[in-house]
Each structure stands twice: as structure tokens, then as C-alpha cells.
Amino acid sequence: MADPIDNAKRALRAELRERRQLLTEAARRDAESGITTQLNALVQATGARSVSCYLSTRTEPGTRAFVRAATERGIRVLLPITRVDGLLDWAVADPDGELVEGLLGMPEPAGDLLGPIAVGEVDLMIIPAAAVDRTGMRLGWGRGYFDKTIGSMQDGPPVYAVVYDTELVDEVPRDVHDQPVGGVVTPTRTVTLAPQRR
Template identity: 55%
Template sequence: MTDDVGNRKRALRRELRSRRRTMTESEVEKATESLTDHLVELVSGLDITSMSAYLSAEFEPNTRPFLNWAHERGIRILFPITRADGLLDWAVSTDMESETEGLFGLPEPVGEVLSPMAINDVDLIVVPAAQISRSGMRMGWGKGYFDKTLGSMEKCPPVYAVVFDSEYVDEVPTERHDQPVDGVVTPSGIHRFTS
């Protein structure tokens, strides 16, 4: 059963990557503008002082304008730093322009590196995703970093994923280790889930 689910996930991820690569520049710009507005609305409504978020890669929904907005308002942002052992360290970037390439070619900030425990102090977690189901299940990109992190937290703050509208779907293939999210932000709005 797990092999079947794993195979379905791998095929779906390939399809989603392909779809993201075929988006036009105009579609990406419009999505970025709407996503930024909704992320600002989410954070403003929660009145947070710190959060964990990620630097979006080339074909991911663009979180960078939102991150710049948060940084300018003095919100402390922890960014994930991938480790070979499957855990995430965290870095606080004081310079939103400086970044490096981490494991798997993903962008990571340049800054002081903190331990995996640092995430326990944030008020909100913003995660990437491949798809989110209408019940709040998250399908990631297959490395398991965020599932492991979220599954190990004693007291987890609200977790919101960011995806394009077409990636917010009725259901996603799910395995035992997959972690749900509290909400999803898409270009069309903020969608919250009740547990």
C-alpha cells in the first residue's frame, strides 16, 4: 500500500513541477501579488512577532515580497537550513539579499545558524507544499523535512502552506508520516481548517 501511495506521489510531483514551469510570466506576477496580499492579511490578523518561513525557489509560489514586508516590520523570520541527517537547522537573516544554495539546490539565507529547537519559539510557520487537500492534509516534495519537524514539535503554532489555486484539491495521497496544516494561502484567498 505504501509503495503504491509513494508511486502516486512521485508521479503527481512530476506533473505539478511541469505545470508550474509552464505558467506565464503574467500568471506568476498576478499570483505573487495576490499571495503577498493574503500572507500580509494572515500575519496582520495574527499579530505575530516571529515566524518560520522559506525562501521560495524558482518555480514555487513567490513568497519573497511578503518576506520583505515582514522583515521591514521587524518580524523575526527563521529560515530552514537543510541537513544531511533529515533535520532542519534554522537561520535568522538580517540581510534579505544574501543567500546561498543549500542541499537539493534550494535557496537558504546567509546568517547565524541555530539548532532544530529554535523553531519552537515562533508564532507562525509558513511551509511550502506540492498540494493541500480541502481537509488540510499537506503533500510536500518528498524529502520529509517539514513533516519530521512538525511531527516532533510539542506545542506547534499555526502552520500555513502556500500553493497555487490549482494545487488546493479535494484530496492528496497520504502516508502515515504526513502532517496536516492549519490553513493554506493561495492567490484566491486564505483557507483555514478546523481540527
């Protein structure tokens, strides 16, 4: 029997994926510029000296300029590396380092692997999302990597999801394993949605 929550998630993801694919290159460039500005301000406001982030794909709000700028300013940036067991390893970002295609076809660093617990030592987590609702519930892309990571952390750092402005919505379908985030970063604003951890 079909699960209505899974069906609702699938339908919303398909709509969001299509909307992202229709964005022009100019809109993508503007979004990346806005995301970089917002993330730089968030790092400054939180005093973070170590963050986790990710390398955006072509259709995601761009994080690559932020990652490069942060490492150049001496901020330690950890990037996720997918594992077959559904967990994430981490590697320290190197602007000149080699990138490889990860398990899911996404760009990942080829540097030395740190284990899954390495992310517990960052001051701020910046993660991808398909959408986030106003209670902080995050809709991911269905593989559960970040839900598992956040769910396994006690007293973890503040977690902010990066989405386009239209992807901060009133409500997303949720299941028992889904983990909320404390805030959202869009190209035009940063919104704290729930009390931050740590």
C-alpha cells in the first residue's frame, strides 16, 4: 500500500526539482552571490571558525563561492563524502583540491577522509534542502544522509539549510525520522526558525 507521506514528498520534490531546472543562468549567478553574502554574514554573526558545508550542484543555490572565500579567510570548512552505509564522512575543503564524483553523482573532495563524528566539532552546519517550512522541518532529497547526521548528534552545532526564497514554505510533509533545522539561508535573507543548539 502506498505511503501518503512518501507520495506527498515525492510530488513536492518533483515540483521543486522542475522549478530549479527552469532557472536562468543569470538567476543562478544572482542566487549564488546572495547566498555567499548571507553565509558570510551568518558566519560572522555566530563567530564560527569551523563550519560544515557542501559543494552545490548546478541547480542548487550556489555554495561554492562561499566555501572558497571561507577557506581563504582561514575558516576550516568540512565537506561531506557519501558512504554506502548511509552515513557521511568528511574532508577539509581545499580550494585547489581535486573533486571526484561521489556515490550519488555529486561533486565531492578527494582529500583525506575524516570519520562521521568529525562534524560534531564544527561551530555551524550548512546543509542542502529541497524546502524548509516555518517550523524548521526540512524536506531533503530522500536519501536521509543529513537526517541521520543531525539525528545522531547530541548538543550539535546550529544547523541552517540553504534554499531558494520560494522554498521557505508554510509546511512540508514529515515523517518520524525527519530532522528539523534551526534556520534557513536564502539568496535574500537568513531566518532563524527555532532555538539554536549548543
